[in-house]
Amino acid sequence: MISIKNKNSLILSLSIVLLFNSCSTDEKQTVVTKNQLVMSDEFSVNGAPDSNLWSYNIGTGTDGWGNNELQYYTDRPVNIKVENGLLKITARREQYMGEAFTSARILSKGKFETKYGRLEARIKLPRGKGLWPAFWMLGSNSDTAIWPQCGEIDIMEYLGNSPTKVFGTVHGPGYSAGNAITKTFTLPNSRFDTDFHVFGIEWGENYINFYVDDALYNQITPFDVTGDWVFNQPFYIILNMAVGGNYPGAPNSETPFPQEMLVDYVRVYQ
Amino acid sequence: MKNRKINYLRNSLLFGLIILINISCERDLSDEATNATFPKTADVFIDAPVAMGTDFYFPYGGSKATAWSIDNQVSYKGTASMRFDVPNENDPEGNYAGAIFRVDGAGRDLTSYDALTFYAKASRGIIPNALGQGGCEFGFGEDFFPNKYIASITQVSVGTAWTKYIIPIPDASKLLQEKGMFRIAAGTQNTGGAGYSLWIDELKFEKLGTILPLNASIMNGTNVTRTTFVGVTSVVNGVVANFNMPNGINQSVTIAPAYLNFVSSNPSVATVNDAGVVTPIAAGTATITATFNGQPTTGSLIINCTGTYVNAPTPTLNPSNVISIFSDAYTNVPVEYYNGYWQPWQTTVSNDFSVLGDNVLNYTNFNFVGIEFDGPTVNATSMTHFHMDAFIPGPIAPGRQLRVIVVDFGANGVFGGGDDTRHSTTFTATTPTPIVSQNWISIEIPFSAMPGLLNRNNLAQIILEGGDNSILYVDNIYFHN
Numbered sequence: 001m002i003s004i005k006n007k008n009s010l011i012l013s014l015s016i017v018l019l020f021n022s023c024s025t026d027e028k029q030t031v032v033t034k035n036q037l038v039m040s041d042e043f044s045v046n047g048a049p050d051s052n053l054w055s056y057n058i059g060t061g062t063d064g065w066g067n068n069e070l071q072y073y074t075d076r077p078v079n080i081k082v083e084n085g086l087l088k089i090t091a092r093r094e095q096y097m098g099e100a101f102t103s104a105r106i107l108s109k110g111k112f113e114t115k116y117g118r119l120e121a122r123i124k125l126p127r128g129k130g131l132w133p134a135f136w137m138l139g140s141n142s143d144t145a146i147w148p149q150c151g152e153i154d155i156m157e158y159l160g161n162s163p164t165k166v167f168g169t170v171h172g173p174g175y176s177a178g179n180a181i182t183k184t185f186t187l188p189n190s191r192f193d194t195d196f197h198v199f200g201i202e203w204g205e206n207y208i209n210f211y212v213d214d215a216l217y218n219q220i221t222p223f224d225v226t227g228d229w230v231f232n233q234p235f236y237i238i239l240n241m242a243v244g245g246n247y248p249g250a251p252n253s254e255t256p257f258p259q260e261m262l263v264d265y266v267r268v269y270q
Numbered sequence: 271m272k273n274r275k276i277n278y279l280r281n282s283l284l285f286g287l288i289i290l291i292n293i294s295c296e297r298d299l300s301d302e303a304t305n306a307t308f309p310k311t312a313d314v315f316i317d318a319p320v321a322m323g324t325d326f327y328f329p330y331g332g333s334k335a336t337a338w339s340i341d342n343q344v345s346y347k348g349t350a351s352m353r354f355d356v357p358n359e360n361d362p363e364g365n366y367a368g369a370i371f372r373v374d375g376a377g378r379d380l381t382s383y384d385a386l387t388f389y390a391k392a393s394r395g396i397i398p399n400a401l402g403q404g405g406c407e408f409g410f411g412e413d414f415f416p417n418k419y420i421a422s423i424t425q426v427s428v429g430t431a432w433t434k435y436i437i438p439i440p441d442a443s444k445l446l447q448e449k450g451m452f453r454i455a456a457g458t459q460n461t462g463g464a465g466y467s468l469w470i471d472e473l474k475f476e477k478l479g480t481i482l483p484l485n486a487s488i489m490n491g492t493n494v495t496r497t498t499f500v501g502v503t504s505v506v507n508g509v510v511a512n513f514n515m516p517n518g519i520n521q522s523v524t525i526a527p528a529y530l531n532f533v534s535s536n537p538s539v540a541t542v543n544d545a546g547v548v549t550p551i552a553a554g555t556a557t558i559t560a561t562f563n564g565q566p567t568t569g570s571l572i573i574n575c576t577g578t579y580v581n582a583p584t585p586t587l588n589p590s591n592v593i594s595i596f597s598d599a600y601t602n603v604p605v606e607y608y609n610g611y612w613q614p615w616q617t618t619v620s621n622d623f624s625v626l627g628d629n630v631l632n633y634t635n636f637n638f639v640g641i642e643f644d645g646p647t648v649n650a651t652s653m654t655h656f657h658m659d660a661f662i663p664g665p666i667a668p669g670r671q672l673r674v675i676v677v678d679f680g681a682n683g684v685f686g687g688g689d690d691t692r693h694s695t696t697f698t699a700t701t702p703t704p705i706v707s708q709n710w711i712s713i714e715i716p717f718s719a720m721p722g723l724l725n726r727n728n729l730a731q732i733i734l735e736g737g738d739n740s741i742l743y744v745d746n747i748y749f750h751n
Contacts, residue, residue, distance in 0.1 A: 160518070189477070191482060254519075
């Protein structure tokens with residue numbers, strides 16, 4: 001459900017802003033305060049994800065969604081549901097429609113698209129090699145401007161066999177896939193599969209700042225990319241958990257299944 | 271040094287808080303409060319041993335005691351490392367390097383750490399072989415004795431470049447005053463017997479926060495049934511805890527039972543203590559299971575207590591009148607096996623046990639079993655009788671037999687060849703020596719009653735037959751006059 005800004009969320013957002021301000025000490029970075037909540041999904045209604053906000057990608061796409069991924073995405077509750085205040089995306093090892101794994105992927109395309117803003121989600125990530133969950137965005141013109149021309153902002157990507165690391169990345173024309181502009185954030189004294197963490201970007205004209213919890217760890221500007229800056233246009237949000245593929249490699253015998261990606265909320269501020 | 275001061279300050283603050291709480295409820299200081307006075311020193315070896323006292327190096331028996339030294343030329347960081355010169359396998363002073371490093375003084379409070387870490391490298395790559403031998407073993411918690419909280423990683427490979435190793439602490443809340451700071455064992459089983467050098471540096475306890483405890487298991491994850499008797503203890507073993515490491519790889523740690531919490535399904539049959547020692551107290555069945563950090567473990571120890579053990583009658587014959595195959599009263603002749611596991615028809619499994627020094631052959635799932643002693647064969651021409659004590663704990667079914675077959679391998683002294691002879695003697699519930707339940711059956715068979723056995727100067731086998739897949743205990747097998 002898209003909730004209207006209320007007093008509670010305003011207080012919450014203010015407190016978060018204070019937190020960030022206290023840590024945004026790098027003078028070279030452009031840090032803005034975006035505290036007007038324009039969209040949030042708190043995942044508070046049990047059942048399927050809110051259809052006013054999310055639709056599904058089903059199946060395997062082309063060549064495993066372009067990455068030779070091994071899962072078949074479904075909209076079944078065993079793969080995706082809202083329960084007890086959390087969105088649960090569950091990857092399973094099962095034979096289904098000719099694939100060895102199932103999982104889910106939802107996107108806000110055509111339902112919520114935004115140009116600029118502070119976008120963040122509070123997520124607990126899974127464990128095990130081959131699991132590749134992500135909180136990311138594609139340009140709203142992705143049907144006509146073929147990737148990577150449409151632009152891709154990976155707010156958070158994670159590999160289940162690197163439990164202390166996440167990646168913040170942008171892909172665009174001339175800097176995609178292996179040549180994407182990326183930076184790794186490593187948790188010094190904790191893991192991403194044991195607790196929830198907040199992953200977000202502050203995105204404005206000609207800059208994207210990446211943060212985890214209260215740590216702002218990267219800024220990408222047109223100066224940093226080796227091609228056209230394609231991020232001054234609307235984007236939509238994607239949440240998914242891939243299994244296998246070129247980037248993470250296949251699950252191994254130690255990968256436990258089923259594994260859950262738990263999302264406490266997705267919030268967008270302007 | 272600065273950090274340590276802060277820690278002490280925090281400890282004293284905590285201490286004060288506990289005192290206040292206790293005063294308010296008018297009680298003496300709890301044990302937990304006094305434990306806070308043990309040092310929380312993390313470092314074990316940095317450029318020298320840290321707060322280890324004077325007498326801290328204790329090599330294992332059979333290892334080369336001089337293998338350990340401090341190397342001032344080689345270090346990962348700082349000025350020195352610990353070097354272990356693993357000896358050649360034919361070194362008369364010991365064929366491996368192994369030792370514990372134990373604090374000479376008060377134990378340390380390690381409750382605020384989650385791992386022992388160090389850097390290691392070797393003069394050549396050390397890799398365990400397919401059987402897991404020849405790798406290195408590292409751990410802590412061994413203090414000679416009782417080694418209550420020992421934990422080790424085994425079958426570890428060490429390469430020629432400095433690499434960080436992490437040994438997860440299974441449950442740090444147990445380590446309130448630990449003296450066993452480090453243990454190491456390294457051999458040459460997979461280097462063709464050739465020695466090598468192994469360096470260890472920056473050895474310390476750390477709070478990493480990046481280790482995820484997974485499951486643990488007892489009895490190596492299997493359900494083990496053990497037939498035993500009142501007062502005959504068993505120990506839970508094969509305790510392994512698994513951890514997902516910061517690099518995403520699962521690491522298993524062999525740990526002491528004391529890290530687990532045990533429970534008996536039937537405390538009136540068997541009790542279990544904190545160290546996993548199981549004591550049967552009455553006939554019946556009890557299943558011992560465990561939890562690790564509050565989570566159930568896989569595997570169990572099923573105690574099948576058959577009551578109070580009654581020893582077989584103690585033999586009274588003079589040893590000079592006896593050729594013994596199996597008895598604690600005599601010196602036994604060389605026996606190739608007490609269970610040949612003859613395939614494909616044999617179901618009998620040996621679960622031999624010992625009750626206060628009395629060894630007993632325990633044939634479970636018994637249908638038939640062969641005992642062989644042909645190296646050399648036994649010349650019993652001066653003997654007149656065969657003796658064996660048998661005990662059947664279960665009921666005797668109608669028609670149940672116990673057949674005792676004595677086999678002579680003949681002049682060629684080996685099985686077959688046309689010269690083997692044998693005689694089978696059958697015992698039932700109605701024979702002069704009846705088979706009974708829950709009482710020792712003393713079987714005496716004169717050679718004069720074994721017409722099928724043409725010779726007895728190359729005796730080589732005893733075969734027991736007639737089992738109904740129940741249990742048979744056997745003791746005191748001998749020839750005598």
